Amino acid sequence: MREIRAIIRPEKLQEVLEALERIGHPGVTVYQVEGHGRQAGLVEQFRGREFRVDLLPKLELRIVCRDEEVEQLLQAIAGAARTGEIGDGKIFVYPVLEALRIRSGERGEEAL
Template identity: 50%
Template sequence: MKLIIATIKPFKFDEVREALTEIGVRGMMVSEVKGYGIQSGHTEIYRGAEYSVNFVPKIKLEIAVPSDMAERVVETIATKARTGKIGDGKIFVLHISDALRIRTGETNEDAL
């Protein structure tokens, strides 16, 4: 099993979610987060004054999938979230050693 953690631009979320549903992703956790990477934030002008935006709004997706599905999920997110501009986001893939569905007691891939 794999845990895929992706940060994407907020306006790309619906497109990514729809594409993931089409390939069989049954669930995900979604959070609104702020952060920065290489761009280290940016400056904006508001009412004639320039100010620095140090943390950029992002959407964080956390998706647990069987190992054989992970590569397809990563490719789908990367394709649908890409704008070609700085700040498109990141994807991390981690190994899951155990999973438990609290309601039923199902474990590992049955719990996904």
Template identity: 45%
Template sequence: MKLINAVIKPFKLDDVKDALKSNGVTGITVTEVRGFGRQGGHTETYRGAEYKIDFVPKVSVSIVIDDEQADAIVDVIASAARTDKIGDGKIWVTDVDRVVRIRTGEEGPDAV
């Protein structure tokens, strides 16, 4: 099992969700996050005073999935979230030791 974590632009969330659904992903978890990468922050002006806003709002999408599907799904996310402009985000994949469906007690791929 793999955990895919994708940090994306908030306005691309619907595109990513639709792409995942049409590629057979049955569940995702979404978190609103803030951070910065190469994009850096941006500047806001309040009453003539400039503020550097370092942390940019992003959305983090988490998916637990079978090993053999992981690479394909990463590509699906990347193409759905891409705008070709700086700040499109990152995707990373980690191993998952154990997954349990709370209601039934099923484990592993059956639980996803």
């Protein structure tokens, strides 16, 4: 099993969720996060004064899946989240050692 963590632009969430639904994988957890990479923040103006916003709003999506589903999920997320501009985000894949469905007691891939 693997966990996919995708950091995306907030405005791309609906497109990503629709892409996941189309491939039959609707389960996702979404977190509101802040950060920056190469995008390095923005310079904004407020009441005639400039100020720098170093941490930009992003969303983190987490999905746990079977090993054989990883590539399809990566393609779906990246395709839906891509604008071609700096700040589109990143996707990370981690191993998952165990899963347990609390309601039924199912373990491993059966818990997904």
